[in-house]
Amino acid sequence: xxxxxxxxFWKQANSNVLEYIVPIWEITGTFxxxxxVMGDFAYPTLLIPIASMFAxxxxxxxxxxxxxxxxxxxxxxxxxxxxxxxxxxxxxxALSTLFLGITFLVxxxxxxxxxxxxxxxxxxxxxxxxxxxxxxxxxxxTLGIGVGVAPVFFSLNLMKKIVLPxxxxxxxxxxxxxxxxxxxxxxxxxxxxxxxxxxxxxxxxASKKTAAIVSNKAIFITILSVIIFSLxxxxxxxxxxxxxxxxxxxxxxPLTPAYLIITVVGGVMLAIMxxxxxxxxMRSKRHASEENK
Amino acid sequence: xLDATAIATFDRFLFAFTIASHIILVSMSIALIIVISTAEFxxxxxxxxxxxxxxxxxxxxxxxxxxxxxASGVVxxxxxxxxxxxxxxxxxxxxxxxxxxxxxxxxxxETISLVMYIYYANYLSKYAHWVLSIFIAAGALLSxxxxxxxNAWMNTPNGFDAAVFIQSGNVTGIDPWAPFITTSTFGxxxxxxxxxxxxxxxxxxxxxAWRHIKSNDIEEKKMLTKGLKIxxxxxxxxxxxxxxxxxxxxxxxxxxxPLKYSAIELNPTPGTDLPEKLFGTLxxxxxxxxxxxxxxxxxxxxxxxxxxxxxxxxxxxxxTWPPLYVHITFDIMVIGGFALGLFFLAYFVDWxxxxxxxxxxxxxxxxxxxxxxxxxxxxxxxxxxxxxGRQPWIVYNVMTTQQAANYNGGFLVPGILIIAFYVILLPLxxxxxxxxxxxxxxxxxxxxxxxxxxxxxxxx
Numbered sequence: 001x002x003x004x005x006x007x008x009f010w011k012q013a014n015s016n017v018l019e020y021i022v023p024i025w026e027i028t029g030t031f032x033x034x035x036x037v038m039g040d041f042a043y044p045t046l047l048i049p050i051a052s053m054f055a056x057x058x059x060x061x062x063x064x065x066x067x068x069x070x071x072x073x074x075x076x077x078x079x080x081x082x083x084x085x086x087x088x089x090x091x092x093x094a095l096s097t098l099f100l101g102i103t104f105l106v107x108x109x110x111x112x113x114x115x116x117x118x119x120x121x122x123x124x125x126x127x128x129x130x131x132x133x134x135x136x137x138x139x140x141x142t143l144g145i146g147v148g149v150a151p152v153f154f155s156l157n158l159m160k161k162i163v164l165p166x167x168x169x170x171x172x173x174x175x176x177x178x179x180x181x182x183x184x185x186x187x188x189x190x191x192x193x194x195x196x197x198x199x200x201x202x203x204x205x206a207s208k209k210t211a212a213i214v215s216n217k218a219i220f221i222t223i224l225s226v227i228i229f230s231l232x233x234x235x236x237x238x239x240x241x242x243x244x245x246x247x248x249x250x251x252x253x254p255l256t257p258a259y260l261i262i263t264v265v266g267g268v269m270l271a272i273m274x275x276x277x278x279x280x281x282m283r284s285k286r287h288a289s290e291e292n293k
Numbered sequence: 294x295l296d297a298t299a300i301a302t303f304d305r306f307l308f309a310f311t312i313a314s315h316i317i318l319v320s321m322s323i324a325l326i327i328v329i330s331t332a333e334f335x336x337x338x339x340x341x342x343x344x345x346x347x348x349x350x351x352x353x354x355x356x357x358x359x360x361x362x363x364a365s366g367v368v369x370x371x372x373x374x375x376x377x378x379x380x381x382x383x384x385x386x387x388x389x390x391x392x393x394x395x396x397x398x399x400x401x402x403e404t405i406s407l408v409m410y411i412y413y414a415n416y417l418s419k420y421a422h423w424v425l426s427i428f429i430a431a432g433a434l435l436s437x438x439x440x441x442x443x444n445a446w447m448n449t450p451n452g453f454d455a456a457v458f459i460q461s462g463n464v465t466g467i468d469p470w471a472p473f474i475t476t477s478t479f480g481x482x483x484x485x486x487x488x489x490x491x492x493x494x495x496x497x498x499x500x501x502a503w504r505h506i507k508s509n510d511i512e513e514k515k516m517l518t519k520g521l522k523i524x525x526x527x528x529x530x531x532x533x534x535x536x537x538x539x540x541x542x543x544x545x546x547x548x549x550x551p552l553k554y555s556a557i558e559l560n561p562t563p564g565t566d567l568p569e570k571l572f573g574t575l576x577x578x579x580x581x582x583x584x585x586x587x588x589x590x591x592x593x594x595x596x597x598x599x600x601x602x603x604x605x606x607x608x609x610x611x612x613t614w615p616p617l618y619v620h621i622t623f624d625i626m627v628i629g630g631f632a633l634g635l636f637f638l639a640y641f642v643d644w645x646x647x648x649x650x651x652x653x654x655x656x657x658x659x660x661x662x663x664x665x666x667x668x669x670x671x672x673x674x675x676x677x678x679x680x681x682g683r684q685p686w687i688v689y690n691v692m693t694t695q696q697a698a699n700y701n702g703g704f705l706v707p708g709i710l711i712i713a714f715y716v717i718l719l720p721l722x723x724x725x726x727x728x729x730x731x732x733x734x735x736x737x738x739x740x741x742x743x744x745x746x747x748x749x750x751x752x753x
Binding site: 015022023024025026027029030033034037038040041044045047050051052054055056058059060061062063065066067068069070072073074076077078103122123136201222232251253254255257258259262265266267269270273274280281283284 | 353356359360361363365366367368370371372374375376379381382384385386387388390391393394395396397398400401402404405406407408409412413415416417423436467468469470475558584608701703704706707708710711714718721722729732
């Protein structure tokens with residue numbers, strides 16, 4: 001969300017966006033590592049076909065991920081010298097993050113729809129993926145939603161006008177993409193993400209009071225989580241266009257209790273650390289607002 | 294088109310290149326946070342502006358090294374799946390995956406503590422701020438311990454029925470917790486940690502020495518001298534530990550991986566009175582290009598471990614031998630380590646017995662800079678010796694690297710791009726390291742610090 005805003009509206013929006021991105025980019029990267037390892041654990045029998053099919057795409061993803069981390073780490077402490085300054089480095093960060101997101105969306109759409117995937121031969125054809133009518137709509141629609149709701153998350157009042165048109169267009173294109181992938185994806189459950197997404201946008205533009213509610217980070221993230229979970233259940237338990245039954249390839253047996261123990265212990269530790277983190281950010285916000293008074 | 298063997302070789306090269314780059318960043322990260330934490334603690338105890346400036350500058354540098362290191366860690370995690378999918382399938386079907394899972398939580402400890410340490414210093418008491426640096430260090434060290442545990446499991450796999458797996462490919466008899474403690478885990482962790490920290494400390498200290506030589510600013514020289522004191526103290530402690538644990542690793546090798554030992558020592562046949570060979574290789578069972586010192590190998594092993602009968606390559610089928618250049622990498626590692634040991638012995642004698650100040654001596658400063666690269670090289674060669682010495686196995690006696698590799702040639706081009714990217718990125722990281730470290734003078738920093746209204750902790 002922040003990447004496109006930084007690229008297109010740097011002057012108007014950089015302070016609002018960077019205020020949230022700069023202190024947490026390290027943590028979001030760590031969550032990325034968590035997703036990789038959880039994937040390793042949860043679907044061991046899928047690792048060989050996934051490696052075979054998506055290795056080139058994943059390699060591009062990795063290059064972009066390193067570029068993202070390096071550029072923001074350099075940008076934070078850079079002192080202007082000749083042509084290189086923090087604005088250029090932050091824009092490089094935004095660009096690599098944007099392409100990282102697009103790469104992820106290509107991967108996600110292939111995993112959901114199976115378009116371009118030949119599981120028997122272990123190949124993924126980008127050409128076949130692009131020529132499928134749903135694919136580009138899926139990426140464009142999701143990006144539309146992302147950019148549309150970005151002002152909501154970052155409280156960017158200057159960009160209020162784009163929220164509803166972009167979000168509505170993004171939602172429309174996404175629903176169409178799902179329909180083109182498989183009409184069975186568009187069930188009554190689809191109403192949950194569609195309604196919540198549009199409501200978030202509508203709340204933001206309706207009044208200052210409703211905008212403050214929906215821009216609250218805890219509320220925004222809760223809505224986002226509900227949207228993602230409901231989208232997941234549109235597809236579950238199948239993946240790759242019904243070729244794979246997710247339940248059949250999920251880890252079971254003696255590893256599961258051990259995994260649960262580490263999840264509980266690590267999860268409690270993580271919750272405590274995040275509690276400290278949120279506590280200290282709240283303290284800094286209070287301090288800043290007291291200083292403003 | 295490349296054939297399957299060539300693609301598998303590329304898989305190995307790409308991963309080797311990635312990990313070789315990654316461990317430089319890891320060693321520097323671990324060393325930096327320990328130096329930062331030590332400097333900050335001393336600055337608090339003594340109210341010393343030089344130690345305070347040092348910890349503050351290095352904190353900024355740490356974020357850069359950490360940011361790039363984190364990304365390259367994710368690259369490795371994904372490459373393990375894309376380059377060696379069969380290996381990761383085995384890891385994921387046994388408790389070995391739990392080691393990786395536990396590592397992620399250690400990583401969270403490091404990351405979240407770092408975020409609070411860097412961005413919210415003004416809202417913490419001075420000692421709470423310093424305690425956070427301990428948490429960062431603990432997270433970094435725990436991550437290193439967990440990843441070394443996985444490597445130990447690759448050397449001495451357990452926690453599943455290996456015989457059934459070799460026969461049928463099915464993973465049975467799973468003990469999820471066993472991979473956390475294999476027969477080689479303790480020894481390997483005990484050796485890897487000091488060597489990695491040592492290499493990082495040498496690099497950081499080498500940078501301090503180089504800046505000390507170049508700088509004309511007396512205040513900066515004082516700050517760098519303090520940094521050199523910390524680096525030298527850590528260096529002496531770590532090389533001492535590395536030597537002791539290294540000797541223990543020889544015993545472990547003899548007992549658990551005699552073939553690797555035979556290749557490392559270039560023993561064509563087993564025996565009880567074997568010579569030490571420096572460099573060279575075997576040609577038709579004869580040493581070629583080696584400096585041979587009679588009796589020395591058996592003599593040293595007996596002193597170190599009490600073992601008298603040593604293994605040789607002839608005891609094993611030649612198809613299972615690792616590349617014999619591991620003998621050369623091992624020799625360079627030992628000779629380099631010996632040189633570094635002598636350097637720190639001289640340093641210690643100069644400081645403790647001759648009551649001089651080696652951290653200000655030009656001889657030591659000029660010596661430290663090249664020795665920093667020696668330390669880096671021997672760390673890399675130690676890792677090459679361990680990994681190549683286990684070949685052709687990726688999981689010892691269970692799965693070969695060829696069996697584990699991905700034969701999809703589709704990522705040759707992106708793989709080459711990754712290599713090119715690292716070739717640019719690593720020097721760039723060190724360039725930014727240097728620029729950020731030298732971005733302001735001591736006096737400017739102190740002035741800025743005093744102007745800060747809250748004045749607690751490290752303020753950016």
